[in-house]
Amino acid sequence: MLTLDDVGVRYGGVDALRGVSLIVERGRVLGLIGPNGAGKTTLVNATTGLAPLASGSVRLDERRIDGLPPHRIARAGVARTYQNIRLFGALDVRANLAAGAFARPARLHDDEIRSLLERAGISQVDPDAQASSLPYGDQRRLEIARALAASPSVLMLDEPAAGMNPSETTRLVETIRAIAASGIAVLLIEHDMTLVRAACDSVVVLNFGEVIARGTPSEVARDPVVVEAYLGTGAEALA
Numbered sequence: 001m002l003t004l005d006d007v008g009v010r011y012g013g014v015d016a017l018r019g020v021s022l023i024v025e026r027g028r029v030l031g032l033i034g035p036n037g038a039g040k041t042t043l044v045n046a047t048t049g050l051a052p053l054a055s056g057s058v059r060l061d062e063r064r065i066d067g068l069p070p071h072r073i074a075r076a077g078v079a080r081t082y083q084n085i086r087l088f089g090a091l092d093v094r095a096n097l098a099a100g101a102f103a104r105p106a107r108l109h110d111d112e113i114r115s116l117l118e119r120a121g122i123s124q125v126d127p128d129a130q131a132s133s134l135p136y137g138d139q140r141r142l143e144i145a146r147a148l149a150a151s152p153s154v155l156m157l158d159e160p161a162a163g164m165n166p167s168e169t170t171r172l173v174e175t176i177r178a179i180a181a182s183g184i185a186v187l188l189i190e191h192d193m194t195l196v197r198a199a200c201d202s203v204v205v206l207n208f209g210e211v212i213a214r215g216t217p218s219e220v221a222r223d224p225v226v227v228e229a230y231l232g233t234g235a236e237a238l239a
Contacts, residue, residue: 001025001061002047002078002154002185008055009039009046009209016042017209020056024154024185029176031200031217032189035229038206040189041083044156048080049073060154075103079152081143083159083189089132093117096131096142100149108149119182120145121175137168144175155179156187161195173198205229 002024009017017039024030032040045051047058049070058066065073079100088096094108097116101108108116113127120141125134131142140160147155157176161169169192176199180186190196196203197217205213205226213223220226 002187003059004043004047004056005059006056007043007046007053007058009042009051010054015054015209016051017046020206020209020211022204022211022214024187026153026185027180027183028201029180029186029188029199031196031203032187032206033191033193033196033203033220034206034212037208039209040206041158042209043206044080044158044187044189047073047156048078071102074150074152077151077153078156079147079150079154080156081140081147081158081160083162085139085143087131087139087142087146090130092128092130093125093134093142094127096146097127097149100146101151103150116145116148119148119175119179121171137164140164141172141175144179148179152184154185154187156189158189159191160188161190161192169195170198 004020004022007017007020008015020043034040042051046053049068053066057064060076060078065076088099094113097113098108117123117125122138122141125138134142144160161172164172173195176186176188188200200217202215203217203220204211205220207229212229213220213226
């Protein structure tokens with residue numbers, strides 16, 4: 001279980017996050033939504049050690065992990081994907097997965113590679129294919145597979161459906177739900193409200209770095225503060 005308690009992040013004189021508290025539970029998907037600039041990616045960066053906390057704490061189960069360098073947080077069990085694809089494009093699929101499994105004492109076996117690709121929904125991908133040669137949607141999923149290679153207890157997905165077509169997005173819902181069902185706690189940042197509604201057990205809404213609502217997707221959709229923050233568009237799509 002990942003717990004953020006009263007987390008604040010400041011860049012210069014600007015509060016990017018203020019008093020943010022949330023819990024990502026094992027086996028469940030928590031959606032994190034909000035307008036552009038609301039602080040969603042900053043929250044992921046703060047959790048994974050890329051942005052220092054100005055206040056509050058981050059705990060993985062009972063262990064406090066804020067203040068640790070990113071590689072130690074990853075070793076502790078927190079993995080992530082990125083809003084913009086950050087694969088090693090010149091390397092093959094196998095090498096990208098090996099990078100995700102950097103903390104393992106031994107190399108990934110072929111059956112483990114096949115399992116990771118299957119869990120990410122790209123079982124048809126050739127492990128020897130160059131990562132940059134894959135279709136865009138498969139590259140997105142390869143990032144998920146690379147994160148899963150770290151054997152995380154928490155997986156943070158930063159807009160994994162960006163650039164996907166509706167069919168690919170529908171398949172992604174199945175992938176995310178299956179990952180959660182395997183016992184991993186999933187935090188999903190996403191602008192596609194149809195995906196949020198289908199994939200998430202609960203939702204937290206950020207606006208200007210603060211939590212303005214939380215609840216099930218349908219509860220959040222009826223919150224007038226959320227409707228106003230989304231100018232009546234994103235929230236209505238959740239209903």
